[in-house]
Amino acid sequence: MTKDEIKQIVLDIIADIAPDEDLSNVKPDIRLRDQLELDSMDFLDIVMELRKQHGIEVPEEDYPELASLDSCAQYLHPKFEALSA
Amino acid sequence: MENLERIVITGVGLTSPNGNTIGEFRENLLNGHANIQEIDVRYMGKQPAGVCDFEATRYQKRKELRNGTRAGSIGIYCAHEALANSGYDFEKCDRSRVGVYLGITEHGNVETENEIFNISKFAYDTKFWTHHHNPRTVANNPAGEVTMNLGITGPHYTVGAACAAGNAGIIQGAQMLMLGEVDMALVGGVSESIHTFGIFAGFKNQGALAAHTDPNCASRPFDAARNGIVVSEGGCIYTLERLTDAERRGANIIGEIVGYCINSDAKDAVLPDPERQAQCMQKALLKARLNPEDIHIVSTHATATPAGDIQEIKAVRAVFGKSSSTHVNNTKSFIGHAMGAAGALELAGNLFSFQDHYVHPTINVDKLDPECELPNLVLNQPKQVDRIDTILNSSFGMLGINSALIIKRHS
Numbered sequence: 001m002t003k004d005e006i007k008q009i010v011l012d013i014i015a016d017i018a019p020d021e022d023l024s025n026v027k028p029d030i031r032l033r034d035q036l037e038l039d040s041m042d043f044l045d046i047v048m049e050l051r052k053q054h055g056i057e058v059p060e061e062d063y064p065e066l067a068s069l070d071s072c073a074q075y076l077h078p079k080f081e082a083l084s085a
Numbered sequence: 086m087e088n089l090e091r092i093v094i095t096g097v098g099l100t101s102p103n104g105n106t107i108g109e110f111r112e113n114l115l116n117g118h119a120n121i122q123e124i125d126v127r128y129m130g131k132q133p134a135g136v137c138d139f140e141a142t143r144y145q146k147r148k149e150l151r152n153g154t155r156a157g158s159i160g161i162y163c164a165h166e167a168l169a170n171s172g173y174d175f176e177k178c179d180r181s182r183v184g185v186y187l188g189i190t191e192h193g194n195v196e197t198e199n200e201i202f203n204i205s206k207f208a209y210d211t212k213f214w215t216h217h218h219n220p221r222t223v224a225n226n227p228a229g230e231v232t233m234n235l236g237i238t239g240p241h242y243t244v245g246a247a248c249a250a251g252n253a254g255i256i257q258g259a260q261m262l263m264l265g266e267v268d269m270a271l272v273g274g275v276s277e278s279i280h281t282f283g284i285f286a287g288f289k290n291q292g293a294l295a296a297h298t299d300p301n302c303a304s305r306p307f308d309a310a311r312n313g314i315v316v317s318e319g320g321c322i323y324t325l326e327r328l329t330d331a332e333r334r335g336a337n338i339i340g341e342i343v344g345y346c347i348n349s350d351a352k353d354a355v356l357p358d359p360e361r362q363a364q365c366m367q368k369a370l371l372k373a374r375l376n377p378e379d380i381h382i383v384s385t386h387a388t389a390t391p392a393g394d395i396q397e398i399k400a401v402r403a404v405f406g407k408s409s410s411t412h413v414n415n416t417k418s419f420i421g422h423a424m425g426a427a428g429a430l431e432l433a434g435n436l437f438s439f440q441d442h443y444v445h446p447t448i449n450v451d452k453l454d455p456e457c458e459l460p461n462l463v464l465n466q467p468k469q470v471d472r473i474d475t476i477l478n479s480s481f482g483m484l485g486i487n488s489a490l491i492i493k494r495h496s
Binding site: 044 | 146147148151152207212213215216217
C-alpha cells in the first residue's frame with residue numbers, strides 16, 4: 001500500500017465522521033485540526049475506524065502521529081505493510 | 086394556584102407520525118388520518134410503529150446527527166419549531182435564564198442495543214465499543230443536546246416519568262418559572278423508543294404489543310378488539326413563560342396552566358389503579374379551583390391494552406361520569422404511543438380546539454368495548470361543540486405514576 005493510498009483511507013474515514021467538512025483541499029502537511037473542525041472525539045473515531053476497518057491499532061501515546069495526512073501516512077505505512085506481509 | 090405566578094404556553098413545536106407542525110397534526114386528527122407503518126425491528130421482524138419524518142438537517146449539522154441521538158435530534162427540531170412559533174426574541178434574550186425540561190420514558194436503550202450489536206460482529210471485544218456511548222446514554226442527553234445546539238446556558242435535565250413524562254416535563258418547567266429559577270422554559274417530552282427492540286419485545290411478552298393486518302388500525306383504544314400498544318417515536322416542546330412576561334411582550338398566549346397533579350399508585354408495576362388515577366384528576370381540579378363540569382375535554386392516556394383502558398375509563402367515569410359538558414377522546418388511535426412524548430403531543434393535538442371548537446375523535450372503534458362505555462366519548466368522527474375553554478390531559482405510566490394537567494383558554 002502506498003502512502004497516497006493511506007492518506008485516502010484516512011480522508012475516507014474523516015468524510016464519514018465529519019460529513020459537513022469540505023475535504024477537497026485538505027493540505028497534507030498542515031495539521032488536520034488547523035484546517036477542519038475536528039475535536040478529540042473525532043480523532044478517537046479515526047482510531048476506532050482504523051481498528052474496525054483495517055485491524056490497525058494506534059496506542060494512545062501515538063495519537064500525535066495522526067496530526068496531519070503526511071504524518072498519518074508516515075506513521076501508518078509500516079503498520080499497513082506489516083498487515084500485508 | 087393562589088400566590089403563585091401564573092404560567093402560560095406561548096409556543097409549540099412538534100413532530101408526530103402524522104404531522105411535523107401543530108397545524109398539520111391538528112388537521113390530520115380532525116380528518117381521521119392515522120399514520121402507522123410496519124418497520125423492521127431487530128430480532129423481531131415487522132411490527133407496527135409510528136415513525137416521524139421531520140427534516141433533521143434543518144437545524145442540525147450532519148456531524149451532530151451522527152454523534153448524537155435520535156431523541157436529541159427530535160428535541161432539537163421541536164425546540165426550534167417552538168421558539169419560532171412563540172415569537173420569543175431568542176437572539177436577544179439572556180440564555181442563562183432559559184431552562185430545558187424534557188420528559189423521557191426511557192433513554193439509552195437504543196444506543197446500548199446498537200453497541201452490543203456492533204461488538205457482536207467483533208466477538209464481543211469491548212475495544213470496539215464506541216467512545217460516544219456515555220454522552221449518548223446519560224439520562225440528560227436529549228435536553229443537553231438541545232442546550233448545545235441552541236447555546237442555552239440555563240439549567241437542563243430530563244424528567245424520567247415513564248409514560249407520564251410529557252406532562253411531567255411541562256409541570257417541572259412551570260414550577261421552575263413559578264420559583265423564578267428561569268424566565269422561559271422549553272418543556273415537553275421526546276421519544277426514540279421505536280429504535281429499541283427491547284421495548285417491543287418487553288410489551289410483546291407482557292401481552293401488550295399491538296398486532297393488526299392494517300398498521301393504521303393497530304392502535305385502537307376502547308375498541309373491543311384492541312390487543313395492545315403501537316410504539317411510536319415523536320416529540321413535543323412548548324415555550325412556557327410567566328403570564329406577566331408574556332403579556333409584556335405581547336405574546337400569543339395559547340393557554341394557561343391552571344392545575345396539575347402527579348401522584349403514585351404505590352401498588353403494581355404495570356396494572357394501573359383507577360382509584361389513584363381518579364384522585365390525580367381530582368387533585369388537579371382542586372388546584373385549578375374547577376369542578377368536573379368545567380372541563381370540556383378529557384384527553385385520555387389509554388394505550389389500547391385490554392386491561393389499562395378499562396382501568397382508566399373507571400377513573401374517568403368516577404370523576405366525570407355525571408358531567409354532560411365533558412367530552413372524552415384519545416390521540417393514540419392516530420399516532421400510537423409516543424412514550425415520553427405522548428402526554429405533550431396529546432395535549433398539542435387538543436389545544437387548537439380552543440379556536441376551532443371541535444373535539445377530535447378516537448378512531449378505530451368498530452365496536453366499543455362495553456366496559457369502556459362513557460357518556461360523551463367522541464368516537465370516529467370529530468364533534469363540534471359550542472365552546473371549549475379547558476382541557477384535562479392525562480398521562481399515566483409504569484410503576485404507578487399518574488399525571489393530570491389542566492390547560493385553560495386565555496381570555
